[in-house]
Amino acid sequence: MPRVCRSAVSAVLRLSPDPLAGVARVFLTVFPVGVLYTAFQAAVFYLVLSMALSALFKSEVTGALVSIPFLIIGMALYAFRPSPFFNTLIPEIADRADPSDILAWTIQNRVGYALVILAVVALAFARAERREQMMSG
Numbered sequence: 001m002p003r004v005c006r007s008a009v010s011a012v013l014r015l016s017p018d019p020l021a022g023v024a025r026v027f028l029t030v031f032p033v034g035v036l037y038t039a040f041q042a043a044v045f046y047l048v049l050s051m052a053l054s055a056l057f058k059s060e061v062t063g064a065l066v067s068i069p070f071l072i073i074g075m076a077l078y079a080f081r082p083s084p085f086f087n088t089l090i091p092e093i094a095d096r097a098d099p100s101d102i103l104a105w106t107i108q109n110r111v112g113y114a115l116v117i118l119a120v121v122a123l124a125f126a127r128a129e130r131r132e133q134m135m136s137g
Contacts, residue, residue, distance in 0.1 A: 034106075035089070041113050042084040046071055048117050052124035081105055084113055 049070060054063025078085040079092050086109045088094060088102045097105075 032089075035087075037110070038085070038087060041110065041117075042074070045084045045113055045117055046074075048120050048124070052120045052127075055124045055128045081109060082112075 046067060050063050050067040052063075053066045054060045057063055057066065074083050074085055077083045078087055079090055080086065086105070088106050093102065
């Protein structure tokens, strides 16, 4: 994927949640601001995952197609703590756990996914750099 296209996708990811959240807050329901970060984190994680898989398979289309099952599994397991869509506001979690445990799980999830995103980006760029060196030499 060209650099201009990648930066346009990340700009859309940064800017799109705010107007949508404003409309949802006015017309539907009130929600905590942390929910916006959860949505942004999941979107960035799957963007980075598809980028890394594209570098691995040497094709943007193949990387996107391989990342689809990960997206479906992540959305299906939103109550599972290691999921990027982990939501502490759902009744299955909020009703049975202590609030201090919920806070700890949330922090672990957010910090953990920030570290995973950084690691996957570093690995993808290392892979792409190695591939470019092999092609030029």
